[in-house]
Amino acid sequence: MFGRIGRAVVLRPWVTISLWLIAAVALGVFAPQLKATSDQADFLPSHYESVQAAKAQERAFPQHEAPAAIAVFQRTDKGKLTEADQAAVAKVSAGLEALRLDHIKRVETNPQAVSPNGEIALANVVSDLKDPYDQALSESVKKLRTEAKQLLSGTDLQLGITGQAASALDSREASGDTDSMIMSATLLLIVVLLLIIFRSPLIAVLPVLIIGMAFAVATGLISTASELGGLKSDGSISAILIVVLFGVGTDYILFLLFRYRELLRGGQDPKHAMISAVALVGETIASAAGAVIVAFLALLLSTMGMLRSMGPALAISVAVALLAGLTLVPAVFSLLGAKAFWPSKAWREEPKNAVAGRIGNLAAKRPAGVAALTSALLAVLAVGVLSFHAEFDSESSLPQNLESVQAMKDLQRGFSAGQTDPTAVLLEKQDGSALDQAQMDAFGAALKKVDGVGDVSPAVTGANGALAQYSVVLTHRPTEDKALALVDGPLRDAAHRAAPEGTKALVGGTTAVLADIRTAVNHDYKVVFPAAGLAIMIILGLLLRSVVAPLYLMVSVALGFGATLGATVWLFQNGMGKNGLLFTLPVIVYLFVVAIGTDYNILMVARLREEIGQGRPPREAVRRAVTASAPTIAAAAVILAGTFGVLMLAENSMLQQMGFAVAFGIMLSAFVMAVLLVPTLTTLLGHRAWWPGHRSTQPQPRTGGAAAEQAGPAASRADDRTLV
Structure with a gap:
């Protein structure tokens, strides 16, 4: 064909x-434009509670408004705010609102928005967009920062803007x-x-x-x-x-x-x-x-x-x-x-392929030693997987000198960390009738008793009074592990228990979405990886007409996956003291190291099969295959690994992790697995590696002269049919 x-x-x-x-x-x-979204809630199935909460919010509050960012005011000397300072906060907030920037409806503050210690004042930047990661909204936040400098002139205040839209802007610019x-x-x-x-x-x-x-x-x-x-x-x-x-x-x-x-x-x-x-x-x-x-x-x-x-x-x-x-x-x-x-x-x-030739000779002459050494190396690196911890806090990966990061630290001097993005808890009457005020008060009181909840706002009801929304401020940052565990466990349990008969409680918001994503990702690891491994093994079996070769190839791939992820854990978690690694990293390693890295194994094994098919003994076939294929594999791997390696230059630690993991994994797949481990295992197994299709690897008649003899039987057959 x-x-x-x-x-x-x-x-x-x-x-x-x-x-x-x-x-x-x-x-x-x-062709239409490729549309993209950064709203992770769009990617969750409808049965997750955070998605159900979002849909309930849209029904009850069709005119969506949400605090997209928070302006954090403080004195330049870090002291307590005076009455004049608080008046200046109100004036600056009104000035920012008067700019009428795209998707920013209000910039609101009040005397109660001053921290208990009197050092920090806040102003909510309210947007009419559901997606705080929208690029147009980010641009408006950028303009707010610029205009705020002029409005603050002549005061003793300084201002930093944090929150989701501000973090999205900083993340985009930092990357x-x-x-x-x-x-x-x-x-x-x-x-x-x-x-x-x-x-x-x-x-x-x-x-x-x-x-x-x-x-x-x-x-x-x-x-x-x-x-x-x-x-x-x-x-x-x-x-x-x-x-x-x-x-x-x-x-x-x-x-x-x-x-x-x-x-x-x-x-x-x-x-x-x-x-x-x-x-x-x-x-x-x-x-x-x-x-x-x-x-x-x-x-x-x-x-x-x-x-x-x-x-x-x-x-x-x-x-x-x-x-x-x-x-x-x-x-x-x-x-x-x-x-x-x-x-x-x-x-x-x-x-001359001198280096490749020496590697080929080594793999052919000492297959047991090379296989044992490479397997041991991969196994040691793979041990790091045991301490892998998934990190869902994307904000922690940002450089510490960014305005949103510094403003968040300032905010935490006076308020709960969850102030920037409160969790939405909903109470809805199942029959569509209006909720009773006593029920709403009792439900809100129950939420306040949960350990880790800093504040619960009074209930805000929808148009028909059948749904009440509570803004729950956590004492933890909305995206950190403690917040996810709190929302997915004690807070949801308390909300469900406290819901009066005939009502349903739902917990939504950013933290709830991330908690549900964590659950979904853990499920996917158990389903997607085995299915992909089985499919790859079937393709290898069809290519090689063998049952044995795909088995040890997949074992080597699994070792490479573990070694790549483990090495990343060793470097970033154990070596650099990071709390965890990007939660999608195992999937990224799977996509680029397991899937694409398998190309190199296929190229090497296909060449091995071709050499053996020409009647050469397994050791000689390995020597020739490694010598011929190693330069191709090396060149391809360096290009792909180098491309990802560039990401390590970024200041964002999540991009650094991804860059290192994929670059290291590709090099491992090429130079350790494809060039060393797979050929030596094939040498040790001999003709058994091709069972039950070993007959197809026996010597075949050669036709077509010296050129065809060098190219192999397939080329000879192609030549016989070419240009006739």
């Missing part, structure tokens, strides 16, 4: 290129333009590394242009699928798409070009060489892409909409990268022929 694909695109290159150009332009013009940073780093790495490997400006630039076209097609397909399927995408999906598409796309191009160059050295003419390369590597690329696609599609089993929407989007991007690797790349390079390597002539000479 792959030989036929190769012939079709190589013999009709302009048709192939034209079809890709038409698809890219059409999708760019007609910088992450998409641009990732894109720039990726393009630079691809160009520089390809230039070093092939010493050709054409080969350095062409893959970037090819993947850029594939990126345009993939983005258009994803946005169309999202529009038709009604899926939401997380705000971070664009950055992930860039890395996935450019990462795996470059992998597949390298897989093809390394074999193409090898066949040219063997004496084949460029068209035959490209057709043979597609025939030889096509199955490997398709299997690698298939493993990644099914791993991403396993996210459809997640209870969280964020992951469910991410799965198909990433699967589409990998499918487009696969299609480009099998059609667009061969078509473009078939037009150039050997001129693609200009001005270098080094491609004509067999590379």
Whole structure:
């Protein structure tokens, strides 16, 4: 099949290129914009209590208003506020409200908004938006900060703005333009590394242009699928798409070009060489892409909409990268022929691959020792997983010098930490009749008795009086672990117990949403990972026609996953003293290390199977396979790992964790598992590794001359059918 694909695109290159150009332009013009949301409540299933609370709020209070940010006033000398200071607070708040900025309805304060110690005064910045992470709202908060400096002139006050909208603004600015940073780093790495490997400006630039076209097609397909399927995408999906598409796309191009160059050295003419390369590597690329696609599609089993929407989007991007690797790349390079390597002539000479050769010799001569040493290394690193702690407090990852962080610390000198984002507790009459005042008072009193609750506001009733809302201020920051545990346990239990007969109590708000996300994520870990592992193992079995090889490959993948996550725990939790790691980190490691890292195992094992199929003993096959495949794997891994490694330059510790984990995991997958562990295990097992398909790995007749003999049986069969 792959030989036929190769012939079709190589013999009709302009048709192939034209079809890709038409698809890219059409999708760019007609595909809808990819819509993203940062509201995590949108991603939870409807049966979670926080989602039910949000829907009840929308029914009872259709004209949504919420404190999106809080202005924190204090004296410049940190002393107690005077009457003149309090008057200035009211004047500045009124001045900020008079600006009439987008989505800011009011900036309100009152004499009761002064802390008990008299040092801090607050003003609520009330928005008409449900989503405090909306970018337009963030821009309005930014303008508030600028205008406040002029309004404070001539007073003894200073002002800091904190809260969700302010934190979102600071997070965005502290992280910088992450998409641009990732894109720039990726393009630079691809160009520089390809230039070093092939010493050709054409080969350095062409893959970037090819993947850029594939990126345009993939983005258009994803946005169309999202529009038709009604899926939401997380705000971070664009950055992930860039890395996935450019990462795996470059992998597949390298897989093809390394074999193409090898066949040219063997004496084949460029068209035959490209057709043979597609025939030889096509199955490997398709299997690698298939493993990644099914791993991403396993996210459809997640209870969280964020992951469910991410799965198909990433699967589409990998499918487009696969299609480009099998059609667009061969078509473009078939037009150039050997001129693609200009001005270098080094491609004509067999590379020494001295380092790869020594590694191959070591893996072949001492497989037991190498396998034991690498397994022990992975196991030691994996021990760190035992102390993994998921962190849901995204604000704790921000640099400490940001205004929202400093203002929060100032606020906590006088108020409860939960003042910035109170938890919403709702009491609703089931039959739709009005609530009794005595019932509402008793319910509010019960909430005040919960340990960890700082304050409970008087009930605010909806239009028909059937629903009452209480703003519950916690003594903990809304996103920290203690707040999540309090809301998910004692507060919800107390609210449910105190609800009078005929009523229903619901606990919502940011803290409740995060608590429910924690529950959903823990469920998904138990479902998604095993399903993805099983699907990958089935694909490996079909590729290798073996039951044994997929088993030890998946064991090595599991070890790599544990080692990656464990090493991140060792570094950030134990070494740098962080409270925990990003709660989505295991999923991120799974997406990029397990799924994409499996590509390198597939490439190595496919080459091993090919070498054994040519009649070589297992040890010799391992030596040759490692020597031939290690440079390809190394180049692909360095590009992908380097792309993520750039994130470690960010000031946000969550981005640093993600950057380190993926970069380290990819390098581990490539240089430890694919190059050392998998070949040595294959050597130790010998022909048993291919059971029950061992007959297919026995020597086969070779035809087609010296060039075909170097390329292997598959290439010979492709040559026999080419251009006749």
